Amino acid sequence: MSARIMAHLVACYPDRAASIAVAHGLIEGGASYLELQFPFSDPTADGPDIQAACAVALASGFTVEEGFSVLREIAGLTPVPVFVMTYANLAFTRGIPRFLKECKEAGARGVIAPDLPPDYDEGLFEAARSLDLAAVPVVSPSASEDRLRRTERLDPEYVYATLRAGTTGAATRLDDGAISFLKRVRAMGSGATKVLGGFGVSGPAQVQAVAPHVHAVVVGSALVREIAQAGNPHEAVRRKMEELLSAVPGPSPTRP
Numbered sequence: 001m002s003a004r005i006m007a008h009l010v011a012c013y014p015d016r017a018a019s020i021a022v023a024h025g026l027i028e029g030g031a032s033y034l035e036l037q038f039p040f041s042d043p044t045a046d047g048p049d050i051q052a053a054c055a056v057a058l059a060s061g062f063t064v065e066e067g068f069s070v071l072r073e074i075a076g077l078t079p080v081p082v083f084v085m086t087y088a089n090l091a092f093t094r095g096i097p098r099f100l101k102e103c104k105e106a107g108a109r110g111v112i113a114p115d116l117p118p119d120y121d122e123g124l125f126e127a128a129r130s131l132d133l134a135a136v137p138v139v140s141p142s143a144s145e146d147r148l149r150r151t152e153r154l155d156p157e158y159v160y161a162t163l164r165a166g167t168t169g170a171a172t173r174l175d176d177g178a179i180s181f182l183k184r185v186r187a188m189g190s191g192a193t194k195v196l197g198g199f200g201v202s203g204p205a206q207v208q209a210v211a212p213h214v215h216a217v218v219v220g221s222a223l224v225r226e227i228a229q230a231g232n233p234h235e236a237v238r239r240k241m242e243e244l245l246s247a248v249p250g251p252s253p254t255r256p
Contacts, residue, residue, distance in 0.1 A: 003211035003248040004032035006196050007241065008085070008220030010050065011036055011070045012057040018233050019057075023074045025234040026223070029241025033196075033216055035112065036074065037085040038067040049221040049228070064090055064099075068106045075107025083110040083136065088122070097127050100135075110134030112160055118150040125154055136160050136196070141181045152188040160218070161185045162199040163210070174209045182213040204247030211248055219244060 007026040012019050026034060039054035039062050046054065067084075075082050084103050091099040091113060103111055110133055116124050118137055128135035137151045140162040151159065163178050186195050197210050198218025210217045222244075223237050230236030 003207055003245060004216035005030065005207065005241065005244060006033035006035050006083070006198070006216045006218045007031040007223060007237070008035040008037060008050075008218065009237075010053040010057055010224065011038055011067045012060060012062045013039070013053040013224075014056055014227065014233070015060055016066065016070060018227075019070055020073055021234040022227060022237050024077070025236070025238035026241055027078050027080055029238040030245050031080060031241060033109075034074065034078075034080055034082045035085050035218065035220070036067075036071055036082055036108075038062075038064060038087075038090055040087040040090055042087075042089070047221050049224045053224045053228070064094060068102050071103070071108060072106040081109035082107060083112055083134070084108045085112045085114075088113055088115045091116070091124070092122060096122050096124055100124070100127050100131055100133055104131045104133050108133065110136050110158060112136040112138065114138040114160075117147065118154055125156075134158050138162065139185060141177060148184065148188075155190055156188070156193055158194045158196055158215075159185055159188065160196045160198070161214070163197060163201075174206070174213075179213060186213070204244055207244050208247040 009019060009022050009026065023034060039057040041058060071082060071084060100111060111128060113124060116122060118125065125135045134157045136158045137154060137156055138160040139148060139151055161182055163174065182195060182197060194215035196216050196218050197214035198220065201207060201210060201217055201219050202222035207217050223240060226236040226240045227233045
């Protein structure tokens with residue numbers, strides 16, 4: 001088998017030029033998807049590493065306009081699909097239809113807004129569908145059956161399934177409960193939903209364990225830590241991606 005990784009990066013972290021270099025490194029290392037986070041000052045799902053990265057980007061003057069500029073440049077250099085990860089405040093302040101239209105025009109394949117769940121999404125899912133933009137609902141093992149059913153009614157192309165509740169960063173162990181949850185999510189709607197599974201995946205053994213149960217394994221905090229410690233972020237993330245994929249036998253990483 002082979003594995004797909006959705007690699008997370010923060011726009012303008014540690015600065016604009018470096019974030020473009022990071023995107024290059026992730027792609028060269030084998031990323032099948034990129035998840036480009038627009039930094040926000042009050043995140044609800046981010047662990048300490050990503051929070052710190054967002055703080056650096058914001059302190060350096062990140063704006064939503066700059067985020068779209070970074071998105072446009074990254075999407076223009078690769079066929080790898082790019083998803084914008086944002087919090088509700090950024091999209092709502094700009095106006096959700098406008099925000100989504102700008103995402104589409106800048107080259108995004110989809111949008112992930114963890115604090116805009118189905119039926120409480122301020123029109124995100126309907127507006128995205130009209131633009132042929134994938135709005136990705138986020139569900140966790142603690143989700144109620146009602147919330148899972150509401151998500152299922154969307155028949156989404158992608159679902160982001162967290163492997164545990166809480167915030168990103170802390171290590172995650174794939175136990176029987178997590179596997180059962182992933183099976184439940186994979187069976188949603190028409191059964192064609194692509195599951196993006198993550199939260200705390202940081203090493204090759206975890207990628208190997210999660211990959212058979214999802215369409216793509218999401219890796220975020222582990223990559224951000226590499227950037228924080230590196231003199232050359234491009235090379236650091238490229239090597240980390242190759243390491244993450246090294247434990248999975250089979251051909252080169254598959255593209256969507």
